[in-house]
Amino acid sequence: MNLEAIIFDLDGVIVDTAIFHYQAWKRLANELGFDLTIHQNEHLKGISRFESLEIVLEVGKINHLTKKEKEELATRKNEWYSENIHKMTPDDILPGVKVFLEKLKSAKYKIAIGSSSKNAGVILERIGYSNYFDAVIDGNKISFSKPDPEVFIKAAKELKADPRNCVVFEDAAAGIEAAHNAGMKAIGVGSPEVLCKADLIVPDFRNINISIFDKLI
């Protein structure tokens, strides 16, 4: 691999918004009369809002809702989630991320965001990264969520990079699969149990250097 570009998932990789998603889905589940465990929540990571809702409803064995009712529930969840992300500041960038991104920029690698979220723009603005990445592909620009490779293929295209020379950082099993489906290497950020299919796993970005990519070749 002749490394050209690094693509970052946003939720749970650059910022800890994965917990806000979980809190909002759990609140919705509770209102509907059932619970959503942290384990069940793993399946919601990386996929779209609507697909997530379908899984939540499946957990609660709720299968009688119309499209309109489902849309209302997804909107309600997003309103709770939005309240949290609108309070974010640059201090919410996860430990080690800023330093690592600066190292990548100094080494002249291209960097991109590849996220399924339609809220990516708001989050990037809140944390001061609106114009920081060379490309941002988010939920508004794709038709298929992870594990479909679309988001990463589009990011590579915008960066004018060969997918085979891109590395993805992901916290979701669906995201690792999407990277592989795009022909890219995937580094998991988080727990080895969830990210067992990743080419490499790191707990977070503290003490990560560019030399990490040598381990992928």
Ligand code: BG6
């Ligand atoms: C992904 C998250 O980044 O975005 C998922 O991992 C989430 O959990 C998805 O469902 C869609 O997010 P949003 O912000 O468009 O509801």
Ligand code: MG
């Ligand atoms: Mg994520």
